[in-house]
Amino acid sequence: MRAYRLVILLALGLVGCGESESNPESTSSIVRGLSAAPESIDPQLARSVASAVVLTDLYEGLLTRNAEGQIIAGAAISWELSADERQYTFRLREGLRWSDGSALTAGDFVRGWTMLIADDTAAFYADLLNPVRRTSDGRLAVEASDDATLVVTLTAPTADFLERLAHPALAPRASGEARYNGAYQLEQYAPLGSITLLRNPYFHAADSVAIVRVEYQPFEQEQTEYAAFRSGTVDVTSRVPRAVFRQETRPDTLRTAPYLGVVYLSFNMRDAPSAVTRCQLSAAIDRKALTETIIGRGEQPAYGLIPPGVANGVLPFESRMQAVDGVDSASQPTGELTLHYATSDENRVVAAALQEMWRSAYPDLKVTLANKEFRVLLSESRAGTFDGMMRRSWVADYNDASQFLAILKSDAAANSSGFADARLDTLLAAIDSTTDPAQRERLLHAAEQLIAAQVPVIPLYFFVSKHLVARRVAGWQDNPLDVHPSRFLRLLDE
Amino acid sequence: MLRYTLSRLVSVIPTLLLVMLITFLLVHAAPGGPFDNERTLPPEMQARLQAAYGLDQPLWVQFGNYIGGLMQGDLGPSFRYPQSTVNELIGDAAPVSLLLGSLAFIVAVIFGSAAGILAAIRQNRATDHVLMTVAMTGISVPAFVVAPLLVLLFAITLRWLPASGLSTPWHFILPVFALALPTAAYVARLIRASMLEVLKGQFIRTARAQGLSSRTLVLRYALKPALIPVVSYLGPAVAALLSGSVVIEQIFNIPGLGRLFIQSALNRDYTLVMGLVILYSTLLVLLNLIVDLLYAVLDPRVRYR
Numbered sequence: 114m115r116a117y118r119l120v121i122l123l124a125l126g127l128v129g130c131g132e133s134e135s136n137p138e139s140t141s142s143i144v145r146g147l148s149a150a151p152e153s154i155d156p157q158l159a160r161s162v163a164s165a166v167v168l169t170d171l172y173e174g175l176l177t178r179n180a181e182g183q184i185i186a187g188a189a190i191s192w193e194l195s196a197d198e199r200q201y202t203f204r205l206r207e208g209l210r211w212s213d214g215s216a217l218t219a220g221d222f223v224r225g226w227t228m229l230i231a232d233d234t235a236a237f238y239a240d241l242l243n244p245v246r247r248t249s250d251g252r253l254a255v256e257a258s259d260d261a262t263l264v265v266t267l268t269a270p271t272a273d274f275l276e277r278l279a280h281p282a283l284a285p286r287a288s289g290e291a292r293y294n295g296a297y298q299l300e301q302y303a304p305l306g307s308i309t310l311l312r313n314p315y316f317h318a319a320d321s322v323a324i325v326r327v328e329y330q331p332f333e334q335e336q337t338e339y340a341a342f343r344s345g346t347v348d349v350t351s352r353v354p355r356a357v358f359r360q361e362t363r364p365d366t367l368r369t370a371p372y373l374g375v376v377y378l379s380f381n382m383r384d385a386p387s388a389v390t391r392c393q394l395s396a397a398i399d400r401k402a403l404t405e406t407i408i409g410r411g412e413q414p415a416y417g418l419i420p421p422g423v424a425n426g427v428l429p430f431e432s433r434m435q436a437v438d439g440v441d442s443a444s445q446p447t448g449e450l451t452l453h454y455a456t457s458d459e460n461r462v463v464a465a466a467l468q469e470m471w472r473s474a475y476p477d478l479k480v481t482l483a484n485k486e487f488r489v490l491l492s493e494s495r496a497g498t499f500d501g502m503m504r505r506s507w508v509a510d511y512n513d514a515s516q517f518l519a520i521l522k523s524d525a526a527a528n529s530s531g532f533a534d535a536r537l538d539t540l541l542a543a544i545d546s547t548t549d550p551a552q553r554e555r556l557l558h559a560a561e562q563l564i565a566a567q568v569p570v571i572p573l574y575f576f577v578s579k580h581l582v583a584r585r586v587a588g589w590q591d592n593p594l595d596v597h598p599s600r601f602l603r604l605l606d607e
Numbered sequence: 608m609l610r611y612t613l614s615r616l617v618s619v620i621p622t623l624l625l626v627m628l629i630t631f632l633l634v635h636a637a638p639g640g641p642f643d644n645e646r647t648l649p650p651e652m653q654a655r656l657q658a659a660y661g662l663d664q665p666l667w668v669q670f671g672n673y674i675g676g677l678m679q680g681d682l683g684p685s686f687r688y689p690q691s692t693v694n695e696l697i698g699d700a701a702p703v704s705l706l707l708g709s710l711a712f713i714v715a716v717i718f719g720s721a722a723g724i725l726a727a728i729r730q731n732r733a734t735d736h737v738l739m740t741v742a743m744t745g746i747s748v749p750a751f752v753v754a755p756l757l758v759l760l761f762a763i764t765l766r767w768l769p770a771s772g773l774s775t776p777w778h779f780i781l782p783v784f785a786l787a788l789p790t791a792a793y794v795a796r797l798i799r800a801s802m803l804e805v806l807k808g809q810f811i812r813t814a815r816a817q818g819l820s821s822r823t824l825v826l827r828y829a830l831k832p833a834l835i836p837v838v839s840y841l842g843p844a845v846a847a848l849l850s851g852s853v854v855i856e857q858i859f860n861i862p863g864l865g866r867l868f869i870q871s872a873l874n875r876d877y878t879l880v881m882g883l884v885i886l887y888s889t890l891l892v893l894l895n896l897i898v899d900l901l902y903a904v905l906d907p908r909v910r911y912r
Binding site for chain 2: 150340
């Protein structure tokens with residue numbers, strides 16, 4: 114009996130503590146889910162999307178993004194481009210401060226950017242500053258001409274440079290201890306647990322920030338995150354599990370929007386079937402059935418690599434793939450082919466559907482499926498050792514169409530196909546340095562056609578962003594970059 | 608006893624060294640590296656990262672460096688979390704798993720032994736059948752079935768308890784219960800079986816003949832010998848509970864050692880995998896030693912020299 118008494122006491126003890134600690138949360142506090150634990154909340158060291166979400170609240174670059182994901186003035190209030198389009202002069206806002214109240218100067222940006230490209234930082238996003246000219250001693254040509262002016266010199270005109278500036282990796286850096294210049298400052302951080310942010314009183318637009326406290330909770334399992342949302346402990350989720358998507362019958366909480374990401378099959382071009390066969394394989398795929406019936410979360414069928422939501426993607430969006438010469442008279446593909454994909458629920462279903470589509474179109478072709486752990490797949494992709502095809506995806510770091518074609522540049526790290534075409538490389542270089550929108554569009558279109566004629570990759574579908582947003586949260590704007598800074602959110606009275 | 612303990616402790620060292628060497632070779636042999644990321648890095652960046660973490664050196668040099676650091680209590684930098692060392696990560700996660708594990712252990716032992724004793728004294732009666740059915744279910748139904756069902760019922764449908772995290776004591780109830788259930792069930796079955804065995808013994812008959820009440824008989828004379836098989840089961844069980852349940856921590860989103868372990872393996876966070884394996888194997892070896900020593904306490908026939 115003594116044992117029972119102990120259990121009851123223990124249970125009562127738990128209940129007692131629970132009441133004293135679980136105060137009703139302040140009304141201006143929200144909990145947001147993250148798809149993984151951020152590996153770092155240092156803007157220069159961070160590597161993942163989950164980190165970027167938190168950093169967007171903690172730091173502000175020269176430029177930043179509004180609730181719709183568009184570029185707006187951040188720490189810089191204005192900027193000028195020189196006549197030769199190679200030099201930007203940024204004027205910082207007056208009276209900018211770090212979260213401890215100390216002054217923020219143009220030199221803090223130089224410090225952050227210098228750290229980003231330093232060898233021993235080994236930053237994942239160092240290439241964001243590739244357009245910036247290097248001095249003869251290897252330093253960045255970025256000059257703080259006074260405390261409020263930053264002069265950036267580029268090697269060549271760069272159309273997407275301002276888009277890059279809103280990336281969290283280009284945040285300023287305080288000397289010494291970490292400080293924040295974003296709408297929020299860090300209250301509590303545990304590498305694996307939740308991250309708590311409080312409103313930064315020194316933020317230049319602090320008066321417009323409605324939510325005082327933001328808690329980020331990482332969820333490796335999407336089902337767990339979903340359960341937390343359904344039980345009311347999480348206000349905004351980072352994704353929506355496929356299994357519950359169709360049951361999600363409350364459209365006022367489900368938010369989906371086109372997202373700047375494309376899913377494609379990459380051939381290993383070092384040893385690939387003929388262009389005609391590749392084209393036939395692509396033509397046999399019913400993308401509408403794939404997106405609407407098989408995945409069914411609002412994904413858009415992809416007939417090219419550039420997604421519909423992209424800022425400068427005013428390209429003709431064809432609903433049919435361009436045919437390769439000679440494909441009509443060619444005989445049906447035969448032989449064997451392997452499709453490699455990273456283990457996941459969605460990938461498995463898509464791969465099986467593709468296999469079936471090919472089987473019914475080309476009975477003599479045998480496609481085998483090979484699922485692999487994500488990092489195994491990546492190492493094979495990097496080494497170019499896989500046979501047949503590999504399912505890959507690409508998500509843009511910023512809103513520019515060229516990002517999607519650049520994955521086929523011969524020296525691009527993301528180019529798992531090993532595709533190398535000098536004409537494409539030249540075109541892509543021209544796209545980077547062309548700032549006239551009409552001319553740039555023509556070049557983008559030419560590059561897209563060049564890719565379509567050779568089929569090194571088979572585009573499948575474009576991602577959508579998927580979130581559950583509690584009804585009490587207002588100010589959420591769907592946008593193609595899927596950025597939702599907490600400073601633009603507010604809570605409705607319940 | 609002391610000499611035995613010391614000699615056992617010394618024999619732990621080669622065991623741990625072997626475990627470390629095998630783990631080290633296995634993690635490095637796994638395809639894919641810590642810097643294979645969704646955002647593919649240019650080869651020169653890969654090389655720079657490899658050099659920054661010493662991965663460009665021959666394996667035996669890396670292993671030597673690692674052991675050198677370990678001697679000074681340094682488990683190295685994490686490959687995945689550039690701001691944290693392995694010591695910090697384990698230091699953050701260990702208390703969470705320890706607390707959860709100890710609570711689950713206490714719950715499991717209390718409920719398990721109570722149910723086991725009750726079932727033994729009421730052998731083949733309704734109480735026995737009900738308790739053993741529950742225990743059998745607890746053993747056979749895996750945590751990844753029980754835990755989501757608990758969440759569905761208590762967190763989503765009834766909204767009595769939170770679904771995930773550990774921020775208030777309320778949060779502990781579901782994970783502790785889910786974690787304790789299989790252990791409690793096992794303990795109940797073990798105690799019932801060994802209790803029945805002990806209750807048939809001559810000394811119990813003698814005690815009963817002397818007119819002792821059955822309560823004294825059970826708790827004072829029968830329980831102690833009946834605990835011996837349970838203790839040998841509890842050694843590894845404690846290690847498993849304390850070092851974090853992989854499944855429970857994933858489902859309830861608890862930032863403990865189990866979740867860290869899974870993530871470190873998937874991320875190819877070599878140093879973190881090593882650190883956790885060392886922690887787990889040390890815990891296991893030490894707890895087994897404690898179990899062996901406990902035999903001497905529980906069974907007067909066992910003597911160590």
